[in-house]
Amino acid sequence: MHAPRLSGRRALCALLFIAIEATHASRARAQGLGSERHDVATFTGDIWSVWTSPARFDHRDALPLALTAGALALGTRIDSATRVWMVTHERTAVMRMLTPTREGFPVPAYELGSGQYLLPLSAALYLAGRLSHSVNLRDAGLGCAAGHLSSLGIRSIAYSLVSRARPRITPHPLDVGVPGSHDWFWHSFFSGHIANSMACASFLGHRYSLGIAEPLPYAYAAVIGLGRMADGEHWASDTMLGAIVGFAIGRQIAARQLERRAAATTGSSTSASASAAKARGTRILVPLVAFSF
Numbered sequence: 001m002h003a004p005r006l007s008g009r010r011a012l013c014a015l016l017f018i019a020i021e022a023t024h025a026s027r028a029r030a031q032g033l034g035s036e037r038h039d040v041a042t043f044t045g046d047i048w049s050v051w052t053s054p055a056r057f058d059h060r061d062a063l064p065l066a067l068t069a070g071a072l073a074l075g076t077r078i079d080s081a082t083r084v085w086m087v088t089h090e091r092t093a094v095m096r097m098l099t100p101t102r103e104g105f106p107v108p109a110y111e112l113g114s115g116q117y118l119l120p121l122s123a124a125l126y127l128a129g130r131l132s133h134s135v136n137l138r139d140a141g142l143g144c145a146a147g148h149l150s151s152l153g154i155r156s157i158a159y160s161l162v163s164r165a166r167p168r169i170t171p172h173p174l175d176v177g178v179p180g181s182h183d184w185f186w187h188s189f190f191s192g193h194i195a196n197s198m199a200c201a202s203f204l205g206h207r208y209s210l211g212i213a214e215p216l217p218y219a220y221a222a223v224i225g226l227g228r229m230a231d232g233e234h235w236a237s238d239t240m241l242g243a244i245v246g247f248a249i250g251r252q253i254a255a256r257q258l259e260r261r262a263a264a265t266t267g268s269s270t271s272a273s274a275s276a277a278k279a280r281g282t283r284i285l286v287p288l289v290a291f292s293f
Contacts, residue, residue: 033129033130033133033135033138036130039126039138039142042142042256042260043142043145043146045256046142046143046146046150046252046253046256046257047146047149047150047153049252049253049256050146050150050154050249050252050253051150051153051154053252068241068244071240071241071244072237072240072241075235075236075237075239075240075241076173076174076235076237078236078237079173079235079236079237080171080172080173082229082235082236083167083171083173083229083232083235083236086229086230095230097223098223098226098227098230100223100227101223101224101226101227101228102227102230102231103231109224110193110224110227110228112197112220112224113192113193113194113195113196113197113221113224113225113228114192114193114196115148115149115152115196118144118145118148118196118197118200119145119148121141121144122140122141122142122144122145122148123141123145124141125137125138125140125141125144126138126141126142126145127141128141129141135261136208139207139257139261140204140207140208142257143200143203143204143207143250143253143254143257144199144200144203144204146253147196147199147200147202147203147246147249147250147253148196148199148200150199150249150253151192151195151196151199151245151246151249152192152196154245155187155190155192155195158180158189158190159180159181159187159189160179160180161178161179161180162176162177162178162179162180162189163176163177163178163179163180163181163183163186163187163189164176164177164186164187164188164189164235164238165185165186165188166185166186166187166188166232166233166234167188167229167232167233167234167235168185168231168232168233169185173235173237176189188233188234188235188238189238189241190234190238190239190241190242190245191225191228191233191234191238191239191241191242191243192242193224193225193228193233193242194221194222194224194225194228194239194242194243194246195242195243195245195246195249196246197217197220197221197224197225197246198218198221198222198225198242198243198245198246198247198250199245199246199247199249199250199253200217200221200246200250201217201218201220201221201246201250202218202246202247202248202249202250202251202254203249203250203251203253203254204217204250204254205217205218205250205254206250206251206254206255206258207253207254207257207258221243221246222243225239225242225243226239
Protein backbone atom coordinates (compact mmCIF):
# COMPACT_ATOMS: atom_id res chain seq x y z
CA MET A 1 0.00 0.00 0.00
CA HIS A 2 1.03 3.57 -0.43
CA ALA A 3 -0.19 6.96 0.63
CA PRO A 4 -3.01 8.62 -1.32
CA ARG A 5 -1.82 10.20 -4.54
CA LEU A 6 -3.65 13.48 -4.09
CA SER A 7 -2.96 15.79 -1.18
CA GLY A 8 -5.87 17.65 0.34
CA ARG A 9 -4.62 21.00 -0.95
CA ARG A 10 -4.21 19.74 -4.51
CA ALA A 11 -7.59 18.05 -4.41
CA LEU A 12 -9.30 21.24 -3.24
CA CYS A 13 -7.55 23.38 -5.81
CA ALA A 14 -8.36 20.92 -8.59
CA LEU A 15 -12.03 20.82 -7.66
CA LEU A 16 -12.41 24.58 -7.48
CA PHE A 17 -10.45 25.18 -10.68
CA ILE A 18 -12.46 22.64 -12.69
CA ALA A 19 -15.78 23.79 -11.29
CA ILE A 20 -15.18 27.50 -11.93
CA GLU A 21 -13.38 27.32 -15.27
CA ALA A 22 -15.57 24.68 -16.88
CA THR A 23 -18.77 26.50 -15.99
CA HIS A 24 -17.59 29.95 -17.03
CA ALA A 25 -18.94 29.54 -20.55
CA SER A 26 -22.36 28.51 -19.30
CA ARG A 27 -22.81 31.42 -16.90
CA ALA A 28 -25.51 33.10 -18.94
CA ARG A 29 -27.53 29.87 -19.11
CA ALA A 30 -27.19 29.18 -15.40
CA GLN A 31 -28.28 32.54 -13.99
CA GLY A 32 -31.07 30.88 -12.03
CA LEU A 33 -28.48 29.08 -9.91
CA GLY A 34 -26.60 32.19 -8.89
CA SER A 35 -22.93 32.86 -9.59
CA GLU A 36 -20.07 30.43 -9.30
CA ARG A 37 -18.40 32.86 -6.91
CA HIS A 38 -21.38 32.52 -4.59
CA ASP A 39 -21.11 28.72 -4.82
CA VAL A 40 -17.45 28.89 -3.81
CA ALA A 41 -18.33 31.14 -0.88
CA THR A 42 -21.04 28.82 0.45
CA PHE A 43 -18.88 25.77 -0.22
CA THR A 44 -15.95 27.08 1.81
CA GLY A 45 -18.37 28.42 4.42
CA ASP A 46 -19.82 24.95 4.95
CA ILE A 47 -16.35 23.50 5.50
CA TRP A 48 -15.43 26.32 7.87
CA SER A 49 -18.66 25.77 9.80
CA VAL A 50 -17.66 22.16 10.47
CA TRP A 51 -14.14 23.04 11.51
CA THR A 52 -15.27 25.78 13.89
CA SER A 53 -18.14 23.83 15.46
CA PRO A 54 -16.49 23.66 18.95
CA ALA A 55 -17.06 27.40 19.25
CA ARG A 56 -20.81 26.73 19.23
CA PHE A 57 -20.80 24.13 22.00
CA ASP A 58 -23.76 24.22 24.40
CA HIS A 59 -25.42 21.86 26.88
CA ARG A 60 -27.43 20.12 24.14
CA ASP A 61 -24.20 18.79 22.66
CA ALA A 62 -23.02 17.16 25.88
CA LEU A 63 -25.07 13.95 25.63
CA PRO A 64 -24.20 13.02 22.02
CA LEU A 65 -20.57 13.87 22.74
CA ALA A 66 -20.57 11.57 25.76
CA LEU A 67 -22.28 8.77 23.81
CA THR A 68 -19.71 9.02 21.04
CA ALA A 69 -16.81 8.98 23.48
CA GLY A 70 -18.36 5.90 25.10
CA ALA A 71 -18.75 4.18 21.73
CA LEU A 72 -15.09 4.90 20.96
CA ALA A 73 -13.99 3.50 24.30
CA LEU A 74 -16.05 0.38 23.68
CA GLY A 75 -14.55 0.04 20.22
CA THR A 76 -11.02 -0.05 21.60
CA ARG A 77 -12.03 -3.04 23.76
CA ILE A 78 -12.96 -5.13 20.71
CA ASP A 79 -10.20 -3.99 18.34
CA SER A 80 -7.95 -6.99 18.83
CA ALA A 81 -10.73 -9.60 18.84
CA THR A 82 -12.30 -8.13 15.67
CA ARG A 83 -8.97 -8.13 13.85
CA VAL A 84 -8.19 -11.73 14.85
CA TRP A 85 -11.64 -12.89 13.75
CA MET A 86 -11.31 -11.27 10.33
CA VAL A 87 -7.88 -12.76 9.74
CA THR A 88 -8.92 -16.27 10.77
CA HIS A 89 -12.32 -16.31 9.02
CA GLU A 90 -11.45 -15.16 5.51
CA ARG A 91 -13.52 -17.95 3.93
CA THR A 92 -16.76 -17.19 5.74
CA ALA A 93 -19.78 -15.77 3.92
CA VAL A 94 -19.52 -12.50 5.82
CA MET A 95 -15.93 -11.92 4.73
CA ARG A 96 -16.63 -12.94 1.15
CA MET A 97 -19.36 -10.31 1.02
CA LEU A 98 -16.69 -7.69 1.61
CA THR A 99 -14.61 -8.78 -1.39
CA PRO A 100 -15.90 -6.05 -3.78
CA THR A 101 -14.70 -3.35 -1.38
CA ARG A 102 -11.28 -4.82 -0.71
CA GLU A 103 -7.99 -3.83 -2.30
CA GLY A 104 -7.51 -6.96 -4.40
CA PHE A 105 -10.82 -6.63 -6.25
CA PRO A 106 -10.46 -5.70 -9.96
CA VAL A 107 -12.85 -2.75 -9.60
CA PRO A 108 -11.60 -0.47 -6.78
CA ALA A 109 -15.04 0.13 -5.29
CA TYR A 110 -13.52 1.06 -1.93
CA GLU A 111 -11.96 4.14 -3.54
CA LEU A 112 -15.33 5.88 -3.47
CA GLY A 113 -14.17 6.70 0.03
CA SER A 114 -11.08 8.51 -1.26
CA GLY A 115 -10.69 12.02 -2.59
CA GLN A 116 -9.23 10.92 -5.90
CA TYR A 117 -12.63 9.42 -6.76
CA LEU A 118 -15.08 11.41 -4.63
CA LEU A 119 -13.87 14.84 -5.69
CA PRO A 120 -13.99 14.25 -9.47
CA LEU A 121 -17.46 12.70 -9.12
CA SER A 122 -18.55 15.66 -7.02
CA ALA A 123 -17.18 18.06 -9.62
CA ALA A 124 -19.07 16.18 -12.35
CA LEU A 125 -22.31 16.49 -10.38
CA TYR A 126 -21.69 20.17 -9.85
CA LEU A 127 -21.01 20.80 -13.52
CA ALA A 128 -24.06 18.79 -14.53
CA GLY A 129 -26.15 20.89 -12.18
CA ARG A 130 -24.83 24.15 -13.55
CA LEU A 131 -25.33 23.12 -17.17
CA SER A 132 -28.79 21.64 -16.63
CA HIS A 133 -29.98 24.36 -14.24
CA SER A 134 -30.51 21.69 -11.57
CA VAL A 135 -30.08 23.03 -8.04
CA ASN A 136 -30.26 19.50 -6.66
CA LEU A 137 -27.38 18.23 -8.78
CA ARG A 138 -25.30 21.29 -8.06
CA ASP A 139 -25.87 21.00 -4.32
CA ALA A 140 -25.16 17.25 -4.37
CA GLY A 141 -21.74 17.88 -5.87
CA LEU A 142 -20.93 20.72 -3.49
CA GLY A 143 -22.21 18.81 -0.46
CA CYS A 144 -20.22 15.63 -1.00
CA ALA A 145 -17.07 17.59 -1.85
CA ALA A 146 -17.46 19.76 1.26
CA GLY A 147 -17.98 16.62 3.33
CA HIS A 148 -14.78 15.06 2.07
CA LEU A 149 -12.66 18.17 2.55
CA SER A 150 -14.11 18.78 6.03
CA SER A 151 -13.12 15.24 6.98
CA LEU A 152 -9.70 15.66 5.40
CA GLY A 153 -8.93 18.76 7.44
CA ILE A 154 -9.90 17.11 10.72
CA ARG A 155 -7.93 13.96 9.95
CA SER A 156 -4.86 15.94 8.95
CA ILE A 157 -4.81 17.53 12.38
CA ALA A 158 -5.51 14.21 14.06
CA TYR A 159 -2.60 12.57 12.22
CA SER A 160 -0.29 15.36 13.39
CA LEU A 161 -1.40 14.90 17.01
CA VAL A 162 -1.78 11.13 17.38
CA SER A 163 -0.04 8.27 15.59
CA ARG A 164 -1.59 4.81 15.63
CA ALA A 165 -0.14 1.82 13.83
CA ARG A 166 -2.33 0.13 11.26
CA PRO A 167 -3.35 -3.48 11.97
CA ARG A 168 -1.36 -4.66 8.96
CA ILE A 169 1.91 -3.80 10.71
CA THR A 170 1.13 -4.65 14.34
CA PRO A 171 -1.09 -7.03 16.32
CA HIS A 172 -1.32 -4.51 19.15
CA PRO A 173 -4.25 -2.08 18.87
CA LEU A 174 -2.80 0.24 21.51
CA ASP A 175 0.35 0.93 19.52
CA VAL A 176 -0.23 4.68 19.85
CA GLY A 177 2.16 7.58 19.99
CA VAL A 178 2.08 11.32 20.60
CA PRO A 179 2.69 13.48 18.66
CA GLY A 180 1.65 12.20 15.27
CA SER A 181 3.73 10.87 12.42
CA HIS A 182 4.16 11.49 8.70
CA ASP A 183 4.42 7.74 8.14
CA TRP A 184 1.29 6.51 6.34
CA PHE A 185 1.43 3.20 8.22
CA TRP A 186 0.81 5.16 11.44
CA HIS A 187 -2.32 6.90 10.17
CA SER A 188 -4.82 4.35 11.40
CA PHE A 189 -6.64 6.81 13.67
CA PHE A 190 -9.19 7.47 12.33
CA SER A 191 -10.53 5.86 9.16
CA GLY A 192 -10.68 8.28 6.27
CA HIS A 193 -12.46 6.09 3.72
CA ILE A 194 -15.54 5.55 5.85
CA ALA A 195 -15.50 9.13 7.14
CA ASN A 196 -15.48 10.47 3.57
CA SER A 197 -18.09 8.10 2.19
CA MET A 198 -20.29 8.39 5.28
CA ALA A 199 -20.16 12.18 5.08
CA CYS A 200 -21.52 11.98 1.53
CA ALA A 201 -24.12 9.37 2.50
CA SER A 202 -25.28 11.39 5.50
CA PHE A 203 -25.44 14.55 3.44
CA LEU A 204 -27.57 12.87 0.78
CA GLY A 205 -29.83 11.28 3.37
CA HIS A 206 -30.44 14.53 5.24
CA ARG A 207 -30.53 16.83 2.20
CA TYR A 208 -32.86 14.84 -0.08
CA SER A 209 -35.92 12.61 0.25
CA LEU A 210 -34.52 9.29 -0.97
CA GLY A 211 -37.45 7.14 0.12
CA ILE A 212 -36.75 3.43 0.36
CA ALA A 213 -33.32 3.99 -1.19
CA GLU A 214 -32.10 6.06 1.75
CA PRO A 215 -30.32 3.17 3.55
CA LEU A 216 -28.27 2.31 0.46
CA PRO A 217 -25.61 5.08 0.72
CA TYR A 218 -25.17 4.34 4.41
CA ALA A 219 -24.84 0.62 3.74
CA TYR A 220 -22.26 1.20 1.02
CA ALA A 221 -20.20 3.46 3.30
CA ALA A 222 -20.37 0.84 6.06
CA VAL A 223 -19.17 -1.91 3.72
CA ILE A 224 -16.27 0.30 2.61
CA GLY A 225 -15.29 0.72 6.25
CA LEU A 226 -15.49 -3.01 6.93
CA GLY A 227 -13.45 -3.73 3.82
CA ARG A 228 -10.70 -1.42 5.07
CA MET A 229 -10.72 -3.28 8.38
CA ALA A 230 -10.44 -6.60 6.56
CA ASP A 231 -7.44 -5.29 4.63
CA GLY A 232 -5.70 -4.35 7.86
CA GLU A 233 -5.88 -0.60 7.29
CA HIS A 234 -7.90 0.31 10.37
CA TRP A 235 -9.03 -1.03 13.71
CA ALA A 236 -12.70 -1.33 14.64
CA SER A 237 -12.57 1.80 16.80
CA ASP A 238 -10.99 3.79 13.95
CA THR A 239 -13.83 2.72 11.69
CA MET A 240 -16.49 3.41 14.30
CA LEU A 241 -15.22 6.92 14.91
CA GLY A 242 -14.83 7.59 11.19
CA ALA A 243 -18.46 6.65 10.61
CA ILE A 244 -19.67 8.92 13.42
CA VAL A 245 -17.53 11.83 12.26
CA GLY A 246 -18.70 11.41 8.66
CA PHE A 247 -22.35 11.22 9.72
CA ALA A 248 -22.02 14.42 11.76
CA ILE A 249 -20.29 16.27 8.93
CA GLY A 250 -22.87 15.31 6.33
CA ARG A 251 -25.74 16.21 8.62
CA GLN A 252 -24.38 19.68 9.31
CA ILE A 253 -23.64 20.48 5.67
CA ALA A 254 -27.11 19.30 4.63
CA ALA A 255 -28.70 21.50 7.31
CA ARG A 256 -26.82 24.55 6.06
CA GLN A 257 -27.88 23.88 2.48
CA LEU A 258 -31.51 23.43 3.52
CA GLU A 259 -31.33 26.65 5.50
CA ARG A 260 -30.09 28.56 2.46
CA ARG A 261 -32.66 26.90 0.23
CA ALA A 262 -35.52 27.81 2.58
CA ALA A 263 -34.32 31.39 2.86
CA ALA A 264 -33.98 31.72 -0.93
CA THR A 265 -37.34 30.20 -1.87
CA THR A 266 -39.65 31.34 0.94
CA GLY A 267 -37.73 33.86 2.96
CA SER A 268 -39.08 32.05 6.00
CA SER A 269 -36.81 32.36 9.01
CA THR A 270 -38.85 29.64 10.73
CA SER A 271 -38.10 27.11 7.98
CA ALA A 272 -34.46 28.11 7.97
CA SER A 273 -34.20 27.71 11.73
CA ALA A 274 -35.85 24.28 11.56
CA SER A 275 -33.36 23.16 8.93
CA ALA A 276 -30.40 24.45 10.90
CA ALA A 277 -31.66 22.63 14.00
CA LYS A 278 -31.10 19.31 12.24
CA ALA A 279 -27.38 19.73 12.79
CA ARG A 280 -27.72 20.42 16.51
CA GLY A 281 -26.52 17.68 18.77
CA THR A 282 -23.85 16.38 16.41
CA ARG A 283 -22.07 19.53 15.31
CA ILE A 284 -19.65 19.40 18.23
CA LEU A 285 -18.70 15.75 17.70
CA VAL A 286 -16.60 16.26 14.64
CA PRO A 287 -13.61 18.22 15.95
CA LEU A 288 -13.62 17.25 19.63
CA VAL A 289 -14.19 13.50 19.60
CA ALA A 290 -11.64 13.09 16.83
CA PHE A 291 -8.93 14.23 19.25
CA SER A 292 -10.19 12.45 22.37
CA PHE A 293 -8.38 9.14 21.80
